[in-house]
Amino acid sequence: MTGIIVELPIGRFNMPDPVSNRRNFIGAAAGSLLLVPGARPATQTRRVGIVGPGWYGKIDLFRLIQVEPVEVVGMCDVDSKMLKAAAEMTATRQKSGKTPRTYSDYREMLREQEPDLVLVATPDHWHALPMIAACQAGADVYCQKPIGVDIREGQAMLAAARKHDRVVQIGLQRRSTPHLVEAKKRIVEDGLLGEIGHAEVCCYYHMRARGNPADAEPPAHLDYEMWTGPAPMRPYNELVHPRRWRAFMEYGNGIMGDMCVHMLDAVRWMTGLGWPERVSSSGGIQIQKASKANIADSQVATFEYDQFPVVWTHRSWGTAPDPGYPWAFFIYGSKGTLKGSVHGWDFVPVDKNAKPLQGRNKTEVDQYPEDKTEPDLELHSAHAVRYHMKDWLQAVDERSRPVADIEEGHKSTTACILANMAMQLGRSLEWDAERGEVRNDGEANRLLARPYRKPWKHPDPANV
Numbered sequence: 001m002t003g004i005i006v007e008l009p010i011g012r013f014n015m016p017d018p019v020s021n022r023r024n025f026i027g028a029a030a031g032s033l034l035l036v037p038g039a040r041p042a043t044q045t046r047r048v049g050i051v052g053p054g055w056y057g058k059i060d061l062f063r064l065i066q067v068e069p070v071e072v073v074g075m076c077d078v079d080s081k082m083l084k085a086a087a088e089m090t091a092t093r094q095k096s097g098k099t100p101r102t103y104s105d106y107r108e109m110l111r112e113q114e115p116d117l118v119l120v121a122t123p124d125h126w127h128a129l130p131m132i133a134a135c136q137a138g139a140d141v142y143c144q145k146p147i148g149v150d151i152r153e154g155q156a157m158l159a160a161a162r163k164h165d166r167v168v169q170i171g172l173q174r175r176s177t178p179h180l181v182e183a184k185k186r187i188v189e190d191g192l193l194g195e196i197g198h199a200e201v202c203c204y205y206h207m208r209a210r211g212n213p214a215d216a217e218p219p220a221h222l223d224y225e226m227w228t229g230p231a232p233m234r235p236y237n238e239l240v241h242p243r244r245w246r247a248f249m250e251y252g253n254g255i256m257g258d259m260c261v262h263m264l265d266a267v268r269w270m271t272g273l274g275w276p277e278r279v280s281s282s283g284g285i286q287i288q289k290a291s292k293a294n295i296a297d298s299q300v301a302t303f304e305y306d307q308f309p310v311v312w313t314h315r316s317w318g319t320a321p322d323p324g325y326p327w328a329f330f331i332y333g334s335k336g337t338l339k340g341s342v343h344g345w346d347f348v349p350v351d352k353n354a355k356p357l358q359g360r361n362k363t364e365v366d367q368y369p370e371d372k373t374e375p376d377l378e379l380h381s382a383h384a385v386r387y388h389m390k391d392w393l394q395a396v397d398e399r400s401r402p403v404a405d406i407e408e409g410h411k412s413t414t415a416c417i418l419a420n421m422a423m424q425l426g427r428s429l430e431w432d433a434e435r436g437e438v439r440n441d442g443e444a445n446r447l448l449a450r451p452y453r454k455p456w457k458h459p460d461p462a463n464v
Contacts, residue, residue: 049074049115049139051106051130053086055243055376056144057121060171062093063385064142066368068393069095070117074109075102076130081221082242093370104223106130110137117396120144121171123245124252125231128153129456131168132464135160140167140396142389146261146413147406149231149252152449154410155436156459161406163464169392169402170409173381174266174342176388179359183338183345184270186357192347193333196271199310200330201263203255208316209239209247209293230456239292247293254295255314256281256416263329264303265404265412266340267310270331275411278304279418280428287317301419312419342380421447436461 048070050061054077064070072090077083083102091099103109110118110133118134120127120143128148134141141161147170148154161168174180187193215235218224224236231250234240245251246258267273283299301312320326328341336349344360364383365371371382388404395402414431421444422429430439438444452458 046070046116047113048072048117048119049076049106049109049113049134050119050121051076051109051134052120052122052126053077053090054079054082054121056171057119058086058089059377059382060119060121060142060144060385060389061090062370062374063382064117064119064389065090065093067386067389071096071098072100073115074113075100076104076106076109077102078104078223078226079221079241080104080223081219104226107133110134110139115139117142124149124257125250126229128157128459129230131157132160132459135164135166135168136464138164138166140392142169142171142392143406143409144171145265145409146253146257146416147409148413149257149417150448150450151414151417151436152461153459154413155461156464158406158410159461160459160464165399167392167396167399167402168406168409169388169395170404170406171385171388172262172265172404172409172412173384173388174262175269175403176391177342177361177381177384178387179344179361180266180270180340182359183340183347186359187336187338187345187347188270188331192336192349192357193331193338194335194350196331196333197308198332199267199271199308200332201260201267201310201312202320202326202328202330203259203263203314204316204318204320204326205259206316207255207259208288208291208295208297209244210288210291211239212290212292213238228453230452230458232453237292247291247295249294253417253420254299255316256296256299256301256312256420257413259314259327260301260312260419261412261416263327264310264312264415265408267329267331268412269403269408270338270340271307273305273307273310275433276303276305276415276418276431278428278430279415279422280304281419281423282426283423296423299419299423301422303415303419342384 050057053075072094075083075087087100087102091097116139118139118141120131124146127143131141131143147157215237218236222241234250239247281301283296285296286298288297297316299314303310325339325341328339331338336347339346347357361380363379371377371379392402418429418431425444429444432439449458
């Protein structure tokens, strides 16, 4: 997924109490079938709720509708104008033709609609609370990446998924991108790379906000107090909404949290990397100093794993070293190099007599013609999201772990947050995965949880 996500958060109160859950009476014959792998009745239509039906929220939701005739029963947003439009559009896409009930409080949606599936597609600072509440309510969850804005949020989200036995898929759909699945099998698993010794991930898109508009009053249709939620309160600015909230570190983790997490996760998935041992990073605002945006326009990070290091570079200015791969990963082996992106892959062998190999992205517009006209759809990623949804639904039926399980999302997200922390502190950080903290660095460990704005309460991994 490229670009900047615009989904809006919902919620008005503190960490929600566990919602009354109809799944608690499992033991009745019909209820039991829902939790027996492979035993979901063919006539059982899954009920869906979504928190944040903005840009990528609709992309996710409509791809889900394409692969299964679910019934969208509830939608939440703090932008009433966007919410109304999303509900009306959903009525034209789902089989029943019904308009979902709209809400300004995700807890109310969970109580009234009791959805089987919940999509969380808010800005990053609003991922944790709705996701945890959905798990407590007994729903399985599809949550956009990165899983949260701080590491303690991620730990709490993982704990909630495991405690309540929920299937949680993270929107790291490179793991379900058909041409990259092909590359993983043909190049990595078949050993064409030889011994892997290094990997690079990068983004050179000019995606950082450049403007410096004056602060203003928020539009009447946006509840900006609730949009801000647990994040620090900033004066409203048009750079924040819609769609460009990633310009500010208050709501996310910059380009590192938006773009690196995808490609780092892809390398981890392809090569079997787990937790980083050490993370270092440097960078800042080097060129685009006139913008109101406070995220880095340039950053380099090194993620040291037992197997080999992975190096990230981003610049939101200048040109890409490899014009064909401006947002990509490069895996270097003794026998060749694998380049990968959302658009394709290339294998370049060391042996000049060996044949280079390649694969390219193939859209499915003939099978899904509505993709051609859907506003703001990332056409190159639509099929990847569909396959990611299929993988999630299968895992829900089997009560198994999906390909981008919450734990994998937590590992990739944590690595990116550690990189930002290392850049902020000006030193490398050694990660203790067993303890879930930085080794011998109290100052760094105090950054593992961002302060929440009152009356919101930061989720506690021990109490979810």
